[in-house]
Amino acid sequence: MSLTARDLGLFAIMFAVLAMVAMFQSPQLAVTILNMSLISAIMALGVNMQWGYAGLFNVGIMGFTAVGGLAVVLVAQPPVPEAWAAGGLGILLGLMLGVATILGAVVVYKRMAPGRMRGAAIFAVVAVGYLVTSQVFGPAKQAVQAVNPASEGYLGGAGLPVILAWPVGAVFAAGVAWLVGKVSLGLRSDYLAIATLGISEIVIAVLKHERWLARGVNNVTGIERPVARPIELQPVPWVQSLAETLGWSVSQTASVVSGLGYSALFLIVLAILIWLAERALNSPWGRMMRAIRDNEVSARAMGKDVTRRHLMIFVLGSAVCGLAGAMMVSMDGQLTPGSYEPLRFTFLIWVMVIVGGSGNNWGAVLGAFVIWFLWVQVEPAGRWFMDMVTSGMALDSDLRRHLLDSAAYMRLLTMGVALLLMLRFAPRGLIPER
Amino acid sequence: MEPLNALVSVSNFMLIPAFAYGSQLALGALGITLIFSILRFAHFAHGDTMALGTAAVIGGTFFLQAQGVTIGRLPTALLAIPFGIVVMILYLLAADKLVYKYFRKVKAKPLTFVMASLGVMFVTNGITRLFMGVGETRFEDGERFLFTVREFRDWSGLAEGMALRSAQAITILTALIVMVALFWFLNRTRAGKSMRAYSDNEDLALLSGINPERVVVITWTITAILLVLAGTLYGLDKGFRPFNYFQLLLPMFAAAILGGLGSPLGAIVGAYVVAFAEMGITYAWRRVFGYLMPDGLEPTSMMQLLPVDYKFAVTFAILVIVLLFRPTGIFKGKVL
Missing domain, CATH: 1.10.287 (Helix Hairpins)
Structure with a gap:
């Protein structure tokens, strides 16, 4: 199932928009958006496996990404x-x-x-x-x-190279997913939703509270990074000459180069995952999964062990989320349990999958790009909008200050409206399943 | 051995707070169970809708306070509750008309409804934060205590003290009244009976001339009343922070499932079990056992089974045990 011209067009528009961000806002911002979009795309792929292939409703994505993040600390930090x-x-x-x-x-x-x-x-x-x-x-x-x-x-950790933490993060998340799935799969789907909601809160509580494990709310910072940091790149001659050619400052060039290094790594991972996922989806196994999703009773009548297959795909999808979580922590170079919020790490990923097109891997990737872009850009847009609305008011009026302060929450509203509109008018998403 | 002191201590720090918390959960879980049995989906926007309802009540309270209206020793918020209820009835009915109605018409799968409720959750969340921000808002006023630790100690002459906060007393009282009223409504009135009939068998109910849209409207109305009461009482007791309301989702679902989804009585029992388990397992029993054990055998550790941060783990453990051993819950509700 390759991409149609329309799908390629949608991706092209997305990259044109990112290029415009690089030109008119700043290249660093464009690279940051690109990197988080790639990570979100991997999370969305994991969720899409569970929801799109098998119809499993996982609302504990935050927990699985956090477990993946923990793996980075346990693998890469010196003991x-x-x-x-x-x-x-x-x-x-x-x-x-x-x-x-x-x-x-x-x-x-x-x-x-x-x-x-x-x-x-x-x-x-x-x-x-x-x-x-x-x-x-x-x-x-x-x-x-x-x-x-x-x-x-x-x-502390094992003091191993940080790249190793990525597969380990996937394994950790898979382990947690196996436990949850064992308990709640086989009952109907809403139970899995509530169980995953619970386990994700517990994972965060453990990360925050067990200081011997990863310092809890004191955060682990300065984790070894897989790509050279901007500060290390600044004295490198080719970076300096590149800065001269582009007419940018050296520090800006260095941070863009460093960011693009991550982009390259993430792209490789994403490409491998998409290749695997597409192969799986179009194999007899993928057809079986979709048959189970579309009609459990008849799949069971054909002798398929529905519960086992569900458990398998649930573990696989969660492992992908764990991998993305590990990648994110190694990009940030720190694990901050306080920053894991369900709206950002669970429900936003869901919006990505639904908007992109559930059941279609490319759709999940596109959804991740579009939604992450909106998530980042709606805040300044909201502030600008509030500025317009309140421009008639006195500068020191309380209402104006309040409205300007709360512009940040416009993004939640926007995401909700986007999700509802998609569900209502285009339930199959931007790139529908084929 | 001083059993009386032990009793007073455990009441003050565990029983009374757990009873109040359980009552708040029960009101929330009743809403979840009602929506589940009539509209047949797990309502994920419940916690955030509760937050919005409370925000409306807080707005009303601040307005009343600015006008100089108070009700003496009672919190002013009680006066603002009707306003909050009206706002939330309109909000939920609007959400139903704009969002859920379409999915009912096309007979969408239950998970589509859940997904739609996620959308409503986002929107509600955004609106609440637009008005209230993310910080804590306290809106309790009036007399804070029915009796304080000192008053109790002077009165009883015991070494341990006990206090009863007015928010707790009001919570427990309100919850009892609301529960009785709800059961009266469901069992005695025509509208309530039509709701139960619709919940038991949709087709039969349609056949006997019950208008489903009317049932849906009544359900949302009752849910709105329950939501606003639960949210306001929780806010009076513990202060208003939008995120805390989101986190109530898990214990409320656990309570509803534990009691048996679709069973109102189950939701209430489940809520109290969840509340007492959360409080009991995360409570430091050292003082209590200090009074109960003979001299010289007092415990030296905190006697706390789990740190307070893990109260979600307790809820979750309850949920897992129910799912493993009795998925229909205590009162044989429906299996989702």
Whole structure:
């Protein structure tokens, strides 16, 4: 399923608009938009696999991207030997005890006959397990967090090259998705929505609260980057000569070059993913997934294991979201759990998929570009609009100040209206499924 | 051993707040369950609509305060609630007419409705923030306490104190009245019966001459009343921050599912279970056990099962347990 002339036209318009941003606003802004659009496109691809191929409704995208981001810290940051000495073993042992408790409860549940005895046994296993775990885990955690709390206070990572974190992020997200999917798939779709909403809040709560893991709300900053930073590029001779040719300042050129480095990396990942996704969609497997989506009952009658297939695609899609999350953190060079908001990281991605065209990979990519562009540009546009509306008012009037202050929230309104209009008038999106 | 002190302590820090929180959740969960049983979709805009309703009430409150109108010891917001309700009825009916009605007409899949409610959520969210910003707004006025810790201590002579905030008392009282009124409405009035009939079997209800659009209008109206009350009471109790209302979505859904979706009684029971579980598991029991255990055996740790930051995890665990073992909920609601 290749692109039609119309689809190519839509992409061409999008890139023309980005080029105009580079010309009339600033090249840095254009590159920033391009990079975030590429990352969003990967997230949208993941969601499109779940929703477009299989009709699964995941509202926990934020959680999966955050787990991917955590992988960057755990892979790329240098380990903190003092912290490991202080409580590393205790934390590992505590985590293992916690897992053992849960497994123990599961074994008891499976092995014993239903009844009061089983309930009591499970309760006993969980209670004892909890007490032992907290005795081991609590002190170790305190000890780790006490190690040089101003700049460390956590275990650190493995000190490996940061690129490795991308696949690891995907694996982390896949693991979380497997747990959630195991519980809530097989029931009807709205349950998955509520379960994923819950797990994403929990992931963020863990990231914020467990300081030994990734410093919590103190943020991990200065993570190694896969591309040279602008400040390192400035003294490089070819960057300086490029700046001269373009007539830009050296710092501007350096940041554009650095940003384009990320764009190249992201483009490679996106291209591989799209190639894989298109191959999968047009294979017998893809046809089976769409058959399940369109009519579960008849797919089941044909002997397809619907729940297993759903679990599989849910894990795959979430892994893609985790990959995107890892890429985003390694671009920013920092993990800030406080910045993960569901509106931005879950629902915005949904708008991208719906606007772009659910079921079509190219649609998801285009949707990501269009919506991210709007998301960035609506704010200044809103301010300009408010300026126009309020230009008749006195400069110091309260209403005017209030309206100008709240121009930022115009973007939420715009996104909602865009989503509703698309659902109503073009439910198949900009590039419909074929 | 001082069981009385233990009881007072646990009431002050856990039972009363949990009871108030549960009442707020119950009003919200009732709305979710009603929409689910009549319109048959999971209403994701619930939390944000609640925020908008509360914002309308706050606007009304500030207007009244500026006019110098108050009601003595009670919060002025109570006077502004009818205004908020009217605004929200109009808002929800407008949303229904502009958005959901079309999807009903084309008999769209339930998930399309959910998606549309996401759109409404965005819009509502934007409107609320346009008016209120993202910061916290406090609008509680009047007498803050029915009785304070000091008054209780002087009166009872116990070492532990207990306070009852007026917001909590009003919440619990209002919730009880509203629940009784709702059950009376559903079971005794013609409109309520037609709602239940429509929920049980759409085709049969149509056949017996019930006008579906009328049922839908009544449902949104009741939802608006519940929403505004729940939102205002929550705001009086804990202050108004739009994002907190969004986060109420998870406990409200958990309550509705736990009770059994489509069952109003279930939603109420579910809400109290969720509230008490959240509070109980994240509460530091040290003081209570300090009073209960014999001398010399007082606990040294906080006796807190989970830090407060993980109250979502508690809700989520409840949800998972229900989904695994009894997807129909306590009161045998529908499976989604």
